[in-house]
Amino acid sequence: MREKLVIIRGAGDLATGVAQSLYEAGFRLLLLEVERPSAIRRQVALCEAVYDGTATVENLMCRCCQSLAEVQAVWEADDIPLIVDPSGTSIATLKPWAVVDAILAKKNLGTSRQMAPHTVALGPGFTAGVDVDAVIETKRGHQLGRILWQGTAIANTGIPGLIAGYGKERVIHSPRAGFVYGLVHIGDKVKKGQPMAVLTKEAIPVGTTASASMGVPVPASLTGFVRGLIRDGYYVPQGFKMADIDPRDDERENCFTISDKARNLGGAVLTALLWMGRGDV
Known part of the structure; x- marks a missing residue:
């Protein structure tokens, strides 16, 4: 082979x-x-x-x-x-x-x-x-x-497949154009409405800790584990897929293994x- x-x-x-x-x-x-x-x-x-x-x-x-x-x-x-x-x-x-x-x-x-x-x-x-x-x-x-x-x-x-009964709710798209900076990490547990990333008009200096006050905060769409989050500093247009949440309480390890x-x-x-x-x- x-x-x-x-x-x-x-x-x-x-x-x-x-x-x-x-x-x-x-x-x-x-x-x-x-x-x-x-x-x-x-x-x-x-x-x-x-x-x-x-x-x-x-x-x-x-x-x-x-x-x-x-x-x-x-x-x-x-x-x-x-x-x-x-x-x-x-x-x-x-x-x-x-x-x-x-x-x-x-x-x-x-x-x-x-x-x-x-x-x-x-x-x-x-x-x-x-x-x-x-x-x-x-x-x-x-x-x-x-x-x-x-x-x-x-x-x-355009509708993601269901996981634990959730489809489109578990995928987060950018509400506006900007540079993405995560406020949480892949594998973290988030609550619905919690800011999980921020969109800024300009790229922030390397080594700077991002905060929700720097731009437009992006809230978690539901409670669960952060399964995916686009890397810091990536520029996204409005509507771009930028994050994914797994609502299953006992599936954290799945964030780190092939699906x-x-x-x-x-x-x-x-x-x-x-x-x-x-x-x-």
Whole structure:
């Protein structure tokens, strides 16, 4: 399997679940990201390596690389390399065995069947058999993880899946544009109405402790654990997803582990690739 290179476009929390499944199956991986990833569930997203140089999620160690020579060194260490390559220009150079689009942009940002012998995409925005070989359903519910060989995934509803009876209430969007600074941390327990972040007009100096009085406070939408919160200093437009709360009292540890949804999608991608490559794996 180590001779089979799979390039994953995207390295957010769901892409990280895909990466874990493929890594544990023995595939050689390369992750492609944008210059400023906007992951909410930062504790379980390998894209944080773009900012910090490295990122560790469960049994995965990811390293951000500046060249293909560095990528090779990371492979030799049995870790996962990541490069900033939002347009996917490295794909033509590396000629991977498979390409997985796990950007979750709800639209196709340039992935095509011509990129590799085997191609898979997650969620809406792709047509199986046209844009890619297979599409994976990402909507929570009975169809989650279904492999589609024809047609498209369920259209984006804009409503998050239910957790403990809460859907849209558990996801917080920016009430206005500004720079985000957290007043709490991922894993903290918050009460409904408690300020959990502040939006400022200007970036605050590094090392300065943020306070609700610095700008527009963003209150918790319900009581629960902070499951996700965009990193400090990230500039968001109005309406941008910036935080996520888990209302379950006994699920704090889940803030720091790959989600059931991400593992489901990872298994589906692995199954699709093994099916497509059954003659050459």
